[in-house]
Amino acid sequence: MAHKYGIDRHIEFNSYVRAADWDSSTDTWTVTFEQNGVHKHYRSRFVFFGSGYYNYDEGYTPDFGGIEKFGGAVVHPQHWPEDLDYTGKKIVVIGSGATAVTLIPSLTDRAEKVTMLQRSPTYLISASKYSTFAAVVRKALPPKTSHLIVRMYNALLEAVFWFLSRKTPVFVKWLLRRTAIKNLPEGYDIETHFTPRYNPWDQRLCLIPDADLYNAITSGRAEVVTDHIDHFDATGIALKSGGHLDADIIVTATGLQLQALGGAAISLDGVEIDPRDRFVYKAHMLEDVPNLFWCVGYTNASWTLRADMTARATAKLLAHMAAHGHTRAAPHLGDEPMDEKPSWDIQAGYVKRAPYALPKSGTKRPWNVRQNYLADAIDYRFDRIEEAMVFGAA
Secondary structure, three states: OOOOOOHHHHOOOOEEEEEEEEEOOOOEEEEEEEEOOEEEEEEEOOEEEOOOOEOOOOOOOOOOOOHHHOOOEEEOHHHOOOOOOOOOOEEEEEOOOHHHHHHHHHHOOOOOEEEEEEOOOOOEEEEOOOOHHHHHHHHHOOHHHHHHHHHHHHHHHHHHHHHHHHHOHHHHHHHHHHHHHHHOOOOOOHHHHOOOOOOEOOEOOEEEEOOHHHHHHHOOOEEEEEOOEEEEEOOEEEEOOOOEEEOOEEEEOOOOOEOHHHHOEEEEOOEEEOHHHOEEEOOOEEOOOOOEEEOOOOOOOOHHHHHHHHHHHHHHHHHHHHHHOOOEEEEOOOOOOOOOEOOOOOOOHHHHHOOOOOOEEOOOOOOOOOOOHHHHHHHHHOOOOOOOEEEEOO
16 A cells, blocks of 8 residues: 555655654754665654554563573564574463463464463454444445444444453453353353453453464464573573473563654754653654654554554644744743653553553643543544644744
8 A cells, every 4th residue: 555655655664763852943854764774854744653663672571580591593573583483393482461462373274283371361352354333334434434434433442342341340250251261162161261350451362363372272283381480591482380391492472562653862952951851742742842743552452543543643744834834833832830640551561560661640631541432432523622732933
């Protein structure tokens, strides 16, 4: 699609943004990026960071004792070797999050055996890749109309499930447990391997399409071991229970690290700022930082819901500025006191390790970061562009 619509002609591939400096005398940003070892610069009126919130250079790997003694390959999913041949190999995947449950079914096609080693379980929800509702709507209505209806239907389902998880966790636990029982062999130890100690949505739920992980376990191509690592040795992993997992390849799907704005150094007139010290405005701009936008999705819904809203809000602001002759716009809190809180209210490991790695959320709009698409969508429809915004011209 990128090639079809010519988008790829506007992309600098193999490039790493290292810094962005705002010049208030010209109301422009100078973006420094590295490409094939050479530093280059772009100058622009606006910058839009679509870099997410993870550190893509370095994932999180615990300090595993004896890892250097292991005779096979140790791979972190963020740095997967293109030439890794796992045909006929015994693979142990450490972790139980989205990365692990996505990898394991795909690895079973060629591996001899894949074992998911977890300290504690994660809630899994199975969903079909095929939607009867979507198929009927698309058949009955024009593409644009059907797309909007299906999109809102899916967003509503996600919102309802999240609401039920918060208000009736016992019911949602039962529902997820029933799904596991339905798809796993009779007598399988679901209590040990698929019943977390926390409530649904205290941490993210992991989606498994068409119950593919359960199917891999049922077929015998994959297994789950719930235990703690004592140490690595030459042939695999020794467990604290006294057991041992033989492995040719160990995949450390042990987590990610949070990082704002792709790790780029942000400065205003040559003075570097720390994005973590700034409040987030309407979930996509930073306090007192002009003409900079940051696209971050929801933690409890599809990423593209907020990404689309952010893009539209950005375009709306740019159109307003052009119509009024403004060359800069910066959200400003002023002297009003504002309590702060972490941007996310989930208890995922990568959040616990660095709860203040991202810009701050306030406690009231437009400075509070919500994980509520329906409320945000309503606010967007009635959005006042001038709210807490300072405009100017060079």
